[in-house]
Amino acid sequence: MNTATPIQSVSGLPLPLSRAVRDAAPQPFSELVDLQFDRPGLISLAAGLVDYDTLPGAGIAPLVADLLADADSAKAALQYGPTVGFPAFRQQLYDHLAALDNASPGDYPGTPDDLVVTTGSQELLNLIGDSLLDRGDIVIAGWPSYFVYMTALTTFGATIRGVDLDEHGLVPEKLDRLLSGLYAAGQMRRVKFVYVVSYHQNPTGITLSTGRRRQLFDIVRHYSEKSGQRILIVEDAAYRELTYEGDPPASIKSLDTENQYVALCQTFSKPFSPGLKTGYGLLPAGLVDPVKLCKDGRDFGSSNFNQHVISRAMTAGVYDEQVGVLRKAYAQKINAALEALGEHLGGVDGITWTVPTGGLYVWLTLPESIDTGRQGPLFERALDEGVLYVPGDYCYPNDPTRETPKHLIRLAVGVPNTEQIQEGVARLGKAVRQALD
Ligand SMILES: Cc1ncc(COP(=O)(O)O)c(C=O)c1O
Known part of the structure; x- marks a missing residue:
């Protein structure tokens, strides 16, 4: 390659x-x-x-000045924070994801406890790999896909299987055929997740259509039930908020009402500032603890200061x-x-x-x-x-x-x-x- x-x-x-x-x-x-x-x-x-x-230097400067001018908020931001992000920020991000999907927080998959904050979404993608992949496991991804993650997956010893895209995104029939073949070959235990960049994909710019989102979700659930273990969808929505006009389709995550199958990964790098290197994800049941365990051993938390800055930017409307x-x-x-x-x-x-x-x-x-x-x-x-x-x-x-x-x-x-x-x-x-x- x-x-x-x-x-x-x-x-x-x-x-x-x-x-x-x-x-x-x-x-x-x-x-x-x-x-x-x-x-x-x-x-x-x-x-x-x-x-x-x-x-957004001009927008962020007064927020940082205010944060540091107050003794209490300065101390809170300059100290270590919890491994998965400080609680009020996780709540804010959960509410933000619900709002992006035009849902009320009370009617959205998971809870703020299923939300983790990481050092960019790249770290989250890698922590998901850490949590799920053994050597020889299979990850299914778009053909083509976001190449930095594809290369990172090689360090886990994962085998990647590519599924074609057309102008509506990943082709469900091809995913179905691949999974059916893997099932017939007795390989399902190895299949851990399907990686999908669901909006304005890197590298093609293609957005997965609304109908395809449902089809993909149903296929993954079907083969999970058939094989007796969950196959996840890792939905990378890095470019979601950079839709030029109008609302893009609701996330695949929004279909996951029981919070079982979809890890929705987002970032502040693309819609705000990559220098703040802050990402976040809403994870399906059972994945937060392993991700936290891996992160505990790596860095026991991403920049707490940056989280406080972003939190203020969201509250003040600077982010929007x-x-x-x-x-x-x-x-x-x-x-x-x-x-x-x-x-x-x-x-x-x-x-x-x-x-x-x-x-x-x-x-x-x-x-x-x-x-x-x-x-x-x-x-x-x-x-x-x-x-x-x-x-x-x-x-x-x-x-x-x-x-x-x-x-x-x-x-x-x-x-x-x-x-x-x-x-x-x-x-x-x-x-x-x-x-x-
Ligand atoms: C599709 C996609 N996902 C994730 C990332 C990771 O970005 P970050 O770690 O800065 O959030 C990128 C960066 O280019 C990307 O293109």
Whole structure:
């Protein structure tokens, strides 16, 4: 799947690295970050970072000043907090999730006790892996998927099985077929969860449709009951609040009225500030304690100070205001990317792209004859033109039963401004047209 250099021994006596590290696939994006710094003038349509110009410094500054000006609140925020987050914040987040699903807190799956706060949603995803996965266990994920987590899963020794997406998200019939095959092969004990990025997916920008949410939920419940153990849905809703206009579909979690099957993971990184690195999740019955146990042994709690800052931002309306600002900013940026794609690659045979309704990503499909990979001719050509993209093959999990497609590209609009996006797409268009000649 990826071509970055694996971890190697250095000179001197060997360092006896863990099996987890030896088996881990390298994270390919670190090389892309290096490339960006090595080449001034390069426009990065690769970086998953958020927009710089809208970061909410001005909104947060008075909240931090107030927090520290009062002796009691300063002490509360500067001390360690509970491992899973301070109780009033967990309640606030639970209420927030209910509100996003247009439900009243009294009528929503689980309780605030099922909610955990973590160091970004990445930590939560990894804690779920810690809690559920033994070597050889199976995780089912979108094909393609959020590549950082896919690579992280390799450290758990998990086998990943990919399920195709179409324009409505993960295809339920394909999930059903895969689970049916695993059941017939006596593999169900190994199947631990289905990982779904349910809104404006990284890398495709695709949102799982309302109907598909119900189908996915029913399939997972069906095979759980059939095999006598729960298969979970890990619903990663990192980009949920960055829907440009109107309300996105209700979460898969909202269907989980008995709080049995869905771990809903969200983050403040994308809709507010990644520097605060705070994520949270509403977990199904039985998962909070194992996650807490793992977190107790790792860091016994995420930044308490940051939680207090975010809590104040939510209460003061600063959070909602920022979400509104970002929705507008990203809508403009995505429009700039889509218009530029139309201008520079529109009407070319075999070239299509997704039209996201939120988030940061556009997924570009090129004719199969064009290898977009790191070692392929297009990548170097694009670098020579001065634009960086994420090769699509980085986004496919390492499913031993499938061959990775090589003709796709992830474009991200987080960092560049609209002019840079237009210029970046123009450069990419030039490189693609050269590759087609
Ligand atoms: C789909 C998805 N999930 C989770 C994360 C993790 O973000 P964080 O740990 O900052 O919450 C990211 C970051 O890019 C992401 O794209």
